[in-house]
Amino acid sequence: MTHVSVIGCGNMGGAFVKGLAQTGAYEVTAIDLDPEALASVADDADETTDDIDAAREAEIVVLAVKPKAVSAVLADLDLRPDQSLLTIAAGVPRSFVAGETDATVVRIMPNLAAETGDMAAAATRDGIDDNVRELLDAVGEFVEIDEELMDVSTAVNGSGPAFAFYLIDAMKEAGIDGGLDPEQAETLAAQTFKGAAETVLRDDRSVSELIDAVCSPNGTTIEGMEVLWDSDADAAVIEAVEAAEQRSRELAEEFDDE
Structure with a gap:
């Protein structure tokens, strides 16, 4: 069973936690400093914690925090080269995130329908591998695009x-x-x-x-x-x-x- 950590359990992060839990194929750790956010996904996650170091144990990490929080979170996030980091933050370039972590970075733009397995998502071709493809498939449909098309994807499937x-x-x-x-x-x-x-x-x-x-x-x-x-x-x-x-x-x- 693939271990996934979701950092940030607001609307989008929570949708990922709930959608992945429904598949039965993932062990999900929910990470957030907000007790209310953790409580909202407690029935779906295998583990909830406010300790960001827990992400190091996962094979795939989903970074679902707001764009302005990305830098601060990455400064505290110590990942291994064999991990994949999926960043959802709108407007934050993949290159910036990749420069702040040893993990392989994939930038994605999903939507809230991940919660019901009906998500539409775009993912950058750079960094994606079969494990990430399987995860995205598990919660909906996705396309692989060049990062320069992420703005229009944000509008079409994100908004x-x-x-x-x-x-x-x-x-x-x-x-x-x-x-x-x-x-x-x-x-x-x-x-x-x-x-x-x-x-x-x-x-x-x-x-x-x-x-x-x-x-x-x-x-x-x-x-x-x-x-x-x-x-x-x-x-x-x-x-x-x-x-x-x-x-x-x-x-x-x-x-x-x-």
């Missing part, structure tokens, strides 16, 4: 869940307006997005072809799609992604200026 939540909520409100109660509308809207996403991932057809497959001539779906095609909905989504990407670049510049 993307919030954009999807927004669209789910809009469909939910439409259902409520039509007479469904809120719980019914939320279930139908959320499950529809989940099913559509699975179809895109598993079907060989393109997204455009899938839309055509659902749109029967003179049917209900084509009427709704005509409204979307005539709107600026796609442009608004693109603008949202571009805004998030730009903010990711700004965070990187802020880190470089420190």
